[in-house]
Amino acid sequence: MHVRIQSTATPKTPCPGILHEYAERLVAFEYSSSTNHTKPHTLLFIAGLGDGLGTVDYLTDIVAALEDTEWSVFSPILSSAYGGWGMSGLGKDIDEIAQCVQYIERYKHASIADTAAGPGKIVIMGHSTGSQDVMQYISAPNPRHPHSRPKLDRAPPIVRPQVDGAIMQAPVSDRQAIQSVLKEGSDRHSPEDMQKIYDDAVARARRHTFEEYDGLDTIIPLPVTASIGYPETTAVSSRRFLSLASPDSPGAPGEDDLFSSDLGDERLKKTFGMVHGRGVLRSSLLVLYSGKDHSVPPWVEKGVLLWRWRRVTDSERVYWHDQSGIIPGASHTLSGPHQVEQRRVLVHKVTRFLSDIELPPE
Template sequence: MNPSATVPASSSWLAGLVRGRSIKSAAGSGNGASSIPADSEGLGLGSRKNQLRGVLFKYGPKPVQVAFKTGDFNQQVIFIGGLTDGLLATEYLEPLSIALENEKWSLVQPLLSSSYVGYGTSSLEQDSLEIDQLISYLINKENSEGVVLLGHSTGCQDIVHYMRTNFACSRAVRGVILQAPVSDREYRATLPETAAMIDLAANMITEGRGMELMPRDANPDAPITAYRYHSLCAYMGDDDMFSSDLNEYQLRMRLGHMSSTPCQVIFSLADEYVPDYVDKKALVERLCQALGGAEKVEIEWGNHSLSNRVQEAVQAILDFVKREGPKGWDDPWN
C-alpha cells in the first residue's frame, strides 16, 4: 500500500484485516503525536465482522511499533499474539473488545517487531522491551491505571519472559491471562526435519553465528536465525516453557516468578498443536501449580485459537478481568 495515497473518507480501511496464524500450523518510547481514528463508516463497534472502530497510535520509534486500541478507558487489556499473528489474530478479539468496552476497559492490539513474519529475527527479550515501551506509553499518554496482559500461543512466552525482566513498567501489570500456553518444541518435534535443523542451529550458535539465518527448509514460513530456531525447538531453549516433559523443578524455574501476579490459564483440551501422547489435563494442572496456583479454565473440544469456542473464551477472560481488575498500582518511576 502506498502510504502517500489518499484514502476516501467513506473507505473502511481497517475492514477485512486478515487474522494471523500460529507457526505451529506449519510459527525508546514514541512521541505519540498523532493518533489515527478508524471510524468504519460511522458504524458501531464490531457491527461488521473483522471491522472495529478505534484509534491507531505509535508507541515506539520503530515503524512497526503501532497499536490499535478500542475503547477510551484508563484500564487496558493488552493482547500479545503468537508467531505470525498481527491485528485481529483470533476470532474472539472482536467480541472481546465489545465486552470489555461495556465494562469500561480498552483492548489494545500492538504490533511488535516480531509480528507477522518478523518472529524469526526477533527474540523474547526484544518483545519484552517493546511491551515495556507500550505500557510506558499507556501510563504517560493514556493515564493508565494498570493493565492485564493476554497472551495467545507463543505470546504466552513473551508475557512470562516480560514478567521476569522486572522492567519498570511491569509493575503496572495487574493480571496475566495465558491462552493456549503450549510447547512449540513438542509440536515441532513431530516434523521430520526438526532434529537435524536443531543440530545445525546449535553448531551455528557455537561458531558465533547465532544471528545468521537458517536454511529456508528449516522454516518455510519466514526467515529465522539459528538462535531463534534453537530457542523455539531445542530442549530447554529460551522459549521452552510449557513442555510436558519438563520436570517440576524446571517448570518452577521457568514459571515460578509468576506466583506474585494474578494469573489465569485457558487451555483447550482439543488443542491441535499438542501432540496426542500428551495428557492435556495433567499438563495444565502442572502448569498452574508451577505458576503459583494460577486459575485453570479448561475448554472441552476447544481448538488452539478457540475459534470454535469464542463465547466461552470471551466469558472466561471477562470474568477474570472483572474479578482481578486494578485496585491501584505503584508508580513505576518511584
C-alpha cells in the first residue's frame, strides 16, 4: 500500500512510502520516494515509550541521508506504540520485531531480481525504550523464556532471526528517571508526597498484579501514574509499572531495568555479556548516548557507564563500533532548532556505521 504520512518535523513535509502488513494487525512503514527500486539493505527503526509513526524527528534526517544509498528505512508500529506501552512489555515487542525482520527478509528476497550478491543487510535501531528492545533482541534467550504474565497473554515466543547490526540511541534507565522525579517533586506534589504516592503504587501493584485467576492485568489508577509523570490518558498495568519502576533493583532488576548505572557486573553479564553467546548479532553494535539527556539524573557518570557496558559486551569478541560514544550537548530526542549540530553528528555516526556493515567480513 502506497501512502504518505505527515512528518512531525519542522517544517512539516510529506513522507512518501509503502505501508506493509508484516503480521496480522501489525504494520510497518517503509520510507521510500521510489516505488520502482527495492533497496537490498534495511534499517529497522524502533521508537520509544509513547512514540509511534513519525514522532521521532531525527528519523527524517536519517531517511534523507540514506536517500541515495542502498538502505531503506522501515518503522514498525508495535502493539506497544503510542499509548499501548502501558499494557505491553519488552518480550512482546521483540517477538513482533522478529516477525517484522522475517517479513523484510521475505519481501526483499522476492522483490530483488539480482540475489547473486546474497541477502541484504538488516540493522535494528532503537530510540530510548526502543534501545531496551534492541538489547533484549540481541541478548535474551532465543526463543525467549516466557515471563510471568496473564494466562490470556501466553502465545509461544518466536525464534528471532539474526541481524547484521544493532544501534541503541538514548539508552536510559526508566527507574532512575522515576527516582529523579521523586527527588525533585512536581508543581502539584512535594518530594515527600511523591514518594508516598510511589510507595503506595508499588505496594498495590505487588498485592494485586493480576485478577481473575491470573487471567487479566490490573491497572494502576490514572491519578497515581499521572502524578509520577506518565501521560494522564495512558493506562499502565501493575506488571509493566513494576517492570519500569523495578523497586527491587539493583539486586533483582525488572525486565525493563537494563541501563541503570548502579547495576552490578553480574547483572550486566546477563544482558550486555550475553550478546556473543546468543549469536543473534552478526556484526557490530553502535551505542549513542546523549550528553544532555533530561531523562538521565545528574549523578550518573555517563562515560563510566558506557565503559562498563563496552567492557562486558566485548569480553569475548569486539562488537562495539568505533563511532559509539556520547554526543555532546544532545538531548534525549535531539528535537528542535538548537539540536541541529547534534542531529548532524548522529546522522554521520549512523551512516558511517551502516557503511561499515555493508563491507564483507574480514
